[in-house]
Amino acid sequence: MPELPEVEIIRQELEPALHNCSIIKCTLNSPALRYPFSPDFAATLQGAKITATGRRGKYLQISLDNDYVLVWHLGMSGRVKIFALENLYTPEKHDHVHLALSGGGQVVYNDARRFGFMSLHRTDALAQCPPFGAMGPEPLGNHFSGTALHNALAQKKTPIKSALLDQGIVAGIGNIYACEALNDAAIHPGRPALSLSAQECETLARAIRDVLQKALAAGGSSLKDYRKTDGSLGYFQHMFSVYDRAGHPCPRCAEEGGKERPIQRMVQSGRSTFYCLHCQK
DNA sequence: CGGTACTCCTGAAGGC
DNA sequence: TGCCTTCAGGAGTACC
Numbered sequence: 026m027p028e029l030p031e032v033e034i035i036r037q038e039l040e041p042a043l044h045n046c047s048i049i050k051c052t053l054n055s056p057a058l059r060y061p062f063s064p065d066f067a068a069t070l071q072g073a074k075i076t077a078t079g080r081r082g083k084y085l086q087i088s089l090d091n092d093y094v095l096v097w098h099l100g101m102s103g104r105v106k107i108f109a110l111e112n113l114y115t116p117e118k119h120d121h122v123h124l125a126l127s128g129g130g131q132v133v134y135n136d137a138r139r140f141g142f143m144s145l146h147r148t149d150a151l152a153q154c155p156p157f158g159a160m161g162p163e164p165l166g167n168h169f170s171g172t173a174l175h176n177a178l179a180q181k182k183t184p185i186k187s188a189l190l191d192q193g194i195v196a197g198i199g200n201i202y203a204c205e206a207l208n209d210a211a212i213h214p215g216r217p218a219l220s221l222s223a224q225e226c227e228t229l230a231r232a233i234r235d236v237l238q239k240a241l242a243a244g245g246s247s248l249k250d251y252r253k254t255d256g257s258l259g260y261f262q263h264m265f266s267v268y269d270r271a272g273h274p275c276p277r278c279a280e281e282g283g284k285e286r287p288i289q290r291m292v293q294s295g296r297s298t299f300y301c302l303h304c305q306k
Numbered sequence: 307c308g309g310t311a312c313t314c315c316t317g318a319a320g321g322c
Numbered sequence: 323t324g325c326c327t328t329c330a331g332g333a334g335t336a337c338c
Contacts, residue, residue, distance in 0.1 A: 059314070059333090083332080101331045102316080119316090138315045140332065156333080183309070192333080200331065294310070296331070312336080320328080 027099040028083060029164065029197030030240035035105050036080045039132070042107045043075045043087065046126040055121045059100060059142040069093055069145050070124070082160055082196030086151070093145045100140025106133040161195045164233050169195060171227030178218040178226065185221060186214035187294050189233075198233065201268045202240070204299045206232045208267045208277060213305045214298045215291075239264065267299040275301035 027035070051067040073089040080086065087095035099105070108114045108131040114123075122134040122143065134143070146154055161177060162168040177194045178185070188194050189203040198206070207214050209232035212225060221229065243264055266276045267288050274285035278301060286303040 098332080100315090100333095136315095137317065138331085140315065181308095187309095190332085295312085297329095308338105310336105310338085313334085315331100318329090321326085322324105 027101075027103060028199035028202050028240075029080075030202075030237050030244055032083050032085060032099060032197070033080055033241060034244040035099070036078050036085055038107060039085070039087075039105065040078045042109075042130050042132065043078055043126070045074065045076075046128055046130060047072065047074045048089075048124055049127055050123075050125040052123040052125075053121065054123070055139070058121060058136060058139045059098075060144070062143070063145065066143070066145060070095065081157055081163070082192055083199070084157075088148065092148050094148050094151050095143060096146055096151075097134075097143050098141050100136060100138060100142070102138040103134065103136040103141035106135060107131070108133070156192060159193050161191075161193050164195050164197060164230075164237055169230060169234075171223065171230040174230045175221070175223050175226035178221060181218035183218055184214060184293055185212060185216050185218045185229075186298050188218040190294075190296075195233065197237075200296050200298075201265065202233070202236050204268045205236045205266055208275070208300060208305060209236055211277065211304050211306060214293065214300050267301065269297075269299065271299060275304060277301060277304045 048070045051070040053062055053067055056062065069091070070089070073091045073093070075087060076090050077088040078085070079088065083098060085095075085097040085099075087097060089095065106114075106120075110129045111125070111131060114131050114133065117135060119135050119137045120133050121136055121139070124132040126132065134141070151157060162173060174195065178188055181188050181194070183191075186203055186207060189198050189206065190200065204214070206229065210225070210229040212221065212229055270288050271290040272287050275288055278284070278286040286301055288299055289302050291298050291300070
């Protein structure tokens with residue numbers, strides 16, 4: 026389930042492989058990912074030159090010189106494989122999209138669960154079209170702050186955990202980093218979002234940035250080792266404080282020298298939330 | 307309109 | 323050992 030840090034790392038990996046390259050051939054091995062490919066999908070890509078690689082929230086945005094942008098979401102099992110030369114590529118199960126580039130490079134999209142998707146949008150309409158038009162600020166950008174978060178949560182009665190998953194409030198956060206940030210900020214995931222004080226929003230905004238930046242830093246280094254094998258991205262599970270760690274001691278409580286408190290699991294809106302009953306208030 | 311439940315998909319993991 | 327069930331999750335949609 027790539028969230029903002031994983032998608033950003035993939036973008037950084039794609040940038041040198043794609044920039045100024047033309048797409049020689051686009052091969053689709055499936056009629057659809059989450060959504061069907063548009064009939065002219067491959068034809069629109071073929072012959073286009075890639076002018077930039079961007080990211081907004083969990084979405085990759087590959088700009089082309091034909092006035093289209095390839096919008097690419099990795100769902101939860103999407104993996105991107107990059108090969109410098111054609112003869113290095115061995116097809117694997119769930120390789121749905123294959124891009125052959127000028128210069129011999131290749132980019133492959135593999136997605137076992139097909140929750141991801143690719144679509145093409147006109148460049149000038151991109152910022153207004155769903156989901157970008159209603160998307161909240163980039164958490165690592167200048168428009169995100171404690172004040173901005175406080176304002177965005179002002180009318181939200183929904184639990185703060187659910188609010189953090191709402192891409193309209195802040196972009197790019199998924200289940201893992203929502204849990205991690207709330208633990209870091211010592212805020213209980215079940216609190217109504219509008220009940221957070223300005224100070225708590227300040228703390229939470231800082232925690233969100235910290236958690237994402239740490240994941241980015243760790244991902245950058247772990248990726249170098251991992252991509253030698255198959256080019257895909259792993260998760261940075263070794264650094265999770267609470268996610269998928271029910272029963273393990275809460276690291277915040279351990280840091281403070283207190284008694285070890287086991288991490289709890291509960292379900293909110295059908296999704297697992299991991300938190301510490303003791304320190305998250 | 308806010309909020310919840312359901313839906314898509316497949317592989318991993320657990321139970322018997 | 324192997325089959326069956328359950329679970330994981332983003333985001334769109336249906337529905338109250």
